[in-house]
Amino acid sequence: MTKVTxxxxxxRADEHGIxxxxxxxxxxxxxYKKRExxxxxxxxxxxxxxxxxxxxxxxxxxxITPWLRWDRGDGRVDQAVLVDFEGRRFYFFFIELWPQExxxxxxxxxxxxxxxxxxxxxxxxxxxxxxCPQTVWTDLYIYVERAIEGDRNARxxxxxxxxxxxxxxKKVSKHAIWILIAAATGGxxxxxxxxxxxxxxxxxxxxxxxxxxxxIGVLTFTTYALAGTMREQVCTYMCPWPRxxxxxIDKDALSVTYRVxxxxxxxxxxxxxxxxxxxxxxxxxxxxxxxxxxxxxxDGDQLECINCALCIDAxxxxxxxxxxxxxxxxxxxxxxxxxxxxxxxxRYKLIRPRxxxxxxxxALVAAFMIYGLATRQTLDLNVIRDxxxxxxxxxxxxxxxxxxxxLINMTDRxxxxxxxxxxxxxxxxxxxxxxxxxxxxxxxxxxxxTNVRIHVVAPSNIGAGSHDLRFNIRDTESGEVxxxxxxxxxxxxx
Amino acid sequence: xxxRERDSVSGTETTGHExxxxxxxxxxxxxxxxxxxYASILAAVIxxxxxxxxxxxxxxxxxxxxxxxxxxxxxDVGALRSARxxxxxxxxxxxxxxxxxxxxxxxxxxxxGESVFGDYCRTCHGAGGAGAPGYPVLxxxxxxxxxxxxxxxxxxxVGVRAEHPETRMSMMPAFGRDRLLTAQEIGDVTxxxxxxxxxxxxxxxxRAAAARGAAIYQAQCAVCHGATGAGxxxxxxxxxxxxxxxxxxxxxxIRRQVELGRAGVMPSWEHRFDxxxxxxxxxxxxxxxxxxxxxxxxxxxxxxxxPEPTQNGQPSAPLR
Numbered sequence: 001m002t003k004v005t006x007x008x009x010x011x012r013a014d015e016h017g018i019x020x021x022x023x024x025x026x027x028x029x030x031x032y033k034k035r036e037x038x039x040x041x042x043x044x045x046x047x048x049x050x051x052x053x054x055x056x057x058x059x060x061x062x063x064i065t066p067w068l069r070w071d072r073g074d075g076r077v078d079q080a081v082l083v084d085f086e087g088r089r090f091y092f093f094f095i096e097l098w099p100q101e102x103x104x105x106x107x108x109x110x111x112x113x114x115x116x117x118x119x120x121x122x123x124x125x126x127x128x129x130x131x132c133p134q135t136v137w138t139d140l141y142i143y144v145e146r147a148i149e150g151d152r153n154a155r156x157x158x159x160x161x162x163x164x165x166x167x168x169x170k171k172v173s174k175h176a177i178w179i180l181i182a183a184a185t186g187g188x189x190x191x192x193x194x195x196x197x198x199x200x201x202x203x204x205x206x207x208x209x210x211x212x213x214x215x216i217g218v219l220t221f222t223t224y225a226l227a228g229t230m231r232e233q234v235c236t237y238m239c240p241w242p243r244x245x246x247x248x249i250d251k252d253a254l255s256v257t258y259r260v261x262x263x264x265x266x267x268x269x270x271x272x273x274x275x276x277x278x279x280x281x282x283x284x285x286x287x288x289x290x291x292x293x294x295x296x297x298x299d300g301d302q303l304e305c306i307n308c309a310l311c312i313d314a315x316x317x318x319x320x321x322x323x324x325x326x327x328x329x330x331x332x333x334x335x336x337x338x339x340x341x342x343x344x345x346x347r348y349k350l351i352r353p354r355x356x357x358x359x360x361x362x363a364l365v366a367a368f369m370i371y372g373l374a375t376r377q378t379l380d381l382n383v384i385r386d387x388x389x390x391x392x393x394x395x396x397x398x399x400x401x402x403x404x405x406x407l408i409n410m411t412d413r414x415x416x417x418x419x420x421x422x423x424x425x426x427x428x429x430x431x432x433x434x435x436x437x438x439x440x441x442x443x444x445x446x447x448x449x450t451n452v453r454i455h456v457v458a459p460s461n462i463g464a465g466s467h468d469l470r471f472n473i474r475d476t477e478s479g480e481v482x483x484x485x486x487x488x489x490x491x492x493x494x
Numbered sequence: 495x496x497x498r499e500r501d502s503v504s505g506t507e508t509t510g511h512e513x514x515x516x517x518x519x520x521x522x523x524x525x526x527x528x529x530x531x532y533a534s535i536l537a538a539v540i541x542x543x544x545x546x547x548x549x550x551x552x553x554x555x556x557x558x559x560x561x562x563x564x565x566x567x568x569x570d571v572g573a574l575r576s577a578r579x580x581x582x583x584x585x586x587x588x589x590x591x592x593x594x595x596x597x598x599x600x601x602x603x604x605x606x607g608e609s610v611f612g613d614y615c616r617t618c619h620g621a622g623g624a625g626a627p628g629y630p631v632l633x634x635x636x637x638x639x640x641x642x643x644x645x646x647x648x649x650x651x652v653g654v655r656a657e658h659p660e661t662r663m664s665m666m667p668a669f670g671r672d673r674l675l676t677a678q679e680i681g682d683v684t685x686x687x688x689x690x691x692x693x694x695x696x697x698x699x700x701r702a703a704a705a706r707g708a709a710i711y712q713a714q715c716a717v718c719h720g721a722t723g724a725g726x727x728x729x730x731x732x733x734x735x736x737x738x739x740x741x742x743x744x745x746x747x748i749r750r751q752v753e754l755g756r757a758g759v760m761p762s763w764e765h766r767f768d769x770x771x772x773x774x775x776x777x778x779x780x781x782x783x784x785x786x787x788x789x790x791x792x793x794x795x796x797x798x799x800x801p802e803p804t805q806n807g808q809p810s811a812p813l814r
């Protein structure tokens with residue numbers, strides 16, 4: 001057996017003329033070390049195309065969503081997705097949420113967590129590789145960089161070259177486009193919080209709120225910094241997910257894997273040479289050259305790897321050239337590496353207790369949320385008892401307590417609500433302004449909270465102390481009822 | 495100075511200090527930190543020039559921008575006042591019926607009234623009009639000077655025993671202190687007052703004393719408080735036929751009031767507030783729970799001196 005040197009951290013040119021060095025490999029990592037620039041080479045193939053498609057779809061969703069219209073009736077913004085802080089509403093197409101219903105957002109976050117657990121258990125860090133904003137925007141920034149400065153070798157040469165007009169032009173235009181993209185990113189974000197067409201006009205006529213400009217500025221800065229200059233450092237040093245992933249990925253989870261059993265022993269290969277007694281890896285370092293994280297996938301799974309699968313594309317391209325089967329680097333599991341070394345065939349186990357559990361939990365949370373939304377109450381009542389004075393003694397000896405009722409009407413039409421009190425013998429409602437033919441009827445305005453002041457009078461013999469009572473509001477048309485418990489206080493005689 | 499030692503791991507110089515083999519690195523400040531530090535110094539100097547900054551004697555450097563928080567607050571208050579002025583004007587000119595029909599005006603009156611009440615009235619009358627011994631409860635349905643919106647507003651305008659020429663004025667003699675009645679007579683009239691109040695079940699008046707006190711009451715008290723103790727709002731005489739007592743409801747406290755004839759004072763607010771604020775304040779007090787409807791527009795007749803025993807001693811009908 002030939003002894004395999006896994007990595008040569010010194011730069012060297014291989015037969016493809018590529019100076020490919022895994023700058024973030026374990027051996028190259030030192031405690032006190034400046035960041036080394038990574039120059040990812042453009043890959044071609046299935047996964048690269050998949051990533052382009054994912055980028056177009058995700059950026060499309062991000063930029064277009066706030067412009068989708070949804071008729072919400074008069075007086076309200078006709079925006080399909082809107083977080084309306086001023087009006088304290090969250091709109092998502094046909095769903096409208098009030099601040100007290102924030103648990104739906106919690107449910108959504110739980111669902112998102114389980115989705116990322118499940119996807120990790122199935123396919124490793126697919127979120128990191130394809131969908132994470134950091135990945136998508138970094139990919140976009142590298143695309144711009146490549147379009148202006150050229151591919152890997154050209155970029156390396158440009159950075160080493162002394163300053164010239166040409167170099168300055170390229171650098172300035174690159175950063176200018178980056179900042180434009182960053183500004184468009186921050187600019188799109190604010191549209192989620194206000195009527196997009198109005199805000200768009202206001203931003204350019206200088207009439208928007210200073211907070212809007214501040215938010216755009218902050219997001220422009222973070223986008224530019226994170227996607228333009230920090231890139232893989234965000235994943236390695238700032239993001240907690242790489243640390244958590246170890247708990248989410250088991251032996252059977254698929255992730256981007258160098259098939260050691262097939263590749264080793266590695267070494268340069270001349271055309272016509274025999275493949276007997278050696279591995280398929282020709283040590284061309286294309287997998288390192290395309291890696292945006294600056295690692296060598298052949299070192300195994302590592303914290304820095306975002307599973308973007310570009311090394312699969314790069315390796316497959318080479319394998320085709322040297323006439324070997326593709327898939328030397330592929331989505332594979334630890335279990336399969338072990339099985340093949342024991343002479344068994346590969347086996348893909350996507351359905352495992354772990355994935356079943358995650359899937360079931362997701363279905364449960366989703367069902368719970370759908371049930372909640374489908375049976376959502378559109379009428380609610382909050383009762384606030386006046387604390388000062390705690391009770392009022394009236395001329396005829398009876399006791400009065402005062403209450404502020406908040407009639408919460410979550411429909412888009414005004415409703416007439418009959419207010420009742422029960423649970424206190426002999427007590428009656430007193431609301432001179434609201435009494436209609438013996439009933440206390442209040443009008444609850446559409447889609448808002450209506451405040452009503454109500455007095456409850458109880459006979460003098462009620463006895464000192466706190467008594468329970470219950471308020472009901474009943475829709476005079478639909479009969480829908482909302483209830484709230486409160487208390488009635490009485491003191492001893494003067 | 496001798497060449498400083500370099501740490502082999504970090505490549506950074508050490509300070510030369512050593513404690514039990516532990517050496518201190520002399521790591522330079524990070525560049526970004528240093529630049530921010532320099533920028534902060536520069537920003538401070540610019541700030542001194544632009545903004546009020548340094549104290550000099552009794553004054554301070556004003557800064558070339560002329561910034562002043564005092565002026566800003568004054569401007570903000572002015573802007574708020576002018577923004578609210580139309581609502582105050584509407585309120586001042588609105589009738590009770592107009593206010594009742596206008597939820598926006600009600601909301602404004604309630605908020606404005608509550609704010610002013612908190613600043614000027616709550617000290618004596620308590621939060622929410624809870625009252626205190628000697629200071630009338632405003633949340634109940636008993637009024638000394640009348641509980642309609644117009645009555646409340648008038649009381650606010652002229653005050654009670656205040657310096658206003660038309661102020662609400664009533665005076666109860668101090669029957670004990672001024673020796674108008676003997677201690678025995680005061681005791682008897684106290685028992686009688688208890689016997690005509692709904693507090694009689696609670697306090698069990700002495701029947702014999704109450705019977706003696708009846709004649710004294712009719713001679714001395716009925717002029718203002720009415721033959722049945724219903725009180726008279728036109729002269730500000732509190733009702734005695736309920737169990738609510740301005741100066742306390744125990745036998746001793748009731749007797750003490752007969753002896754001393756205490757009477758409180760409320761300032762006149764007419765010159766302190768504009769008409770809109772007064773209306774808002776009156777509305778807020780009226781809405782505390784005991785507000786009465788406006789009396790029908792009838793000529794107000796001054797009561798004749800002779801107290802006629804009458805069933806409807808109160809000018810306006812009871813609430814319910």
